[in-house]
Amino acid sequence: MSFKAIIFDLDGTLIDSLEDLGNATNRVLLKNNFPTHTMEDYRYFVGEGVVALITRALPEEIRDEATINACVGEFREDYRKNWNIKTKLYEGIAEMLDSVTLRGLKMAVLSNKPDYFTKKCVAEFLPKWNFERVIGQRDNVPKKPDPAGADEIAEHLAILPSEILYLGDTPIDMKTATAAGMFPVGVLWGFRPEDELKRSGAQRVIHKPQELMKVIDH
Incomplete structure (x- = not known):
């Protein structure tokens, strides 16, 4: 061929880029008093874009549109500053x-x-x-x-x-x-x-x- x-x-x-993506998401979760995840978890959260990443990282009972949108905005702001650390x-x-x-x-x-x-x-x-x-x-x-x-x-x-x-x-x-x-x-x-x-x-x-x-x- x-x-x-x-x-x-x-x-x-x-x-x-897994650590930078995971760390940025965890900082957003901590800021909002949600539980964080391991890097191994993030292997299965990434790959389908930021909205999917944040949705999967949020607790299932708190995946309403307003919360997702707010956390996506916070993630973008954080990642913009910390995208190339690791x-x-x-x-x-x-x-x-x-x-x-x-x-x-x-x-x-x-x-x-x-x-x-x-x-x-x-x-x-x-x-x-x-x-x-x-x-x-x-x-x-x-x-x-x-x-x-x-x-x-x-x-x-x-x-x-x-x-x-x-x-x-x-x-x-x-x-x-x-x-x-x-x-x-x-x-x-x-x-x-x-x-x-x-x-x-x-x-x-x-x-x-x-x-x-x-x-x-x-």
Whole structure:
């Protein structure tokens, strides 16, 4: 199979941002006298955007719209100040991106993180590499697993979806790739286990970033 482009998820795939996301959420919960959560819990809370993250973190009996909206606002304010304290590239990502670049594949990023923070994270942690498009969650555009963002990238690149590999760490990513007609590859250094990725449509699962080259070169 010959690929011409790769779309990367961001959090849990290229960058390890779990602690900053979890800590920001826990500070909001503490401020409102709600119970906090462990980082292991947050592995299952993240991936579908800020509203979903906050909703899952709140106690079930207090998930009314007003509380969710207020806490989302507090989270955005906190995270804007504390988004890069612990966040870093996963080991091996730089070498992987170098290898993809050497092979001449076009690259893009698609995330359910708010668009502002997605672009900020890529500019901060991934300035060395050329991403044709960097897209986060935007108002009035369906978030993943809706294929709208992936479709937009394919159209911008003028590349057929079947020639695009989609790399991500959650079932949401695998479902997005499948819905867009792309080739879903799951990573095991992120937030979700292998069985979940395979059940959600992963055609391949890799344990380390450099293993992506075996999929590309196959």
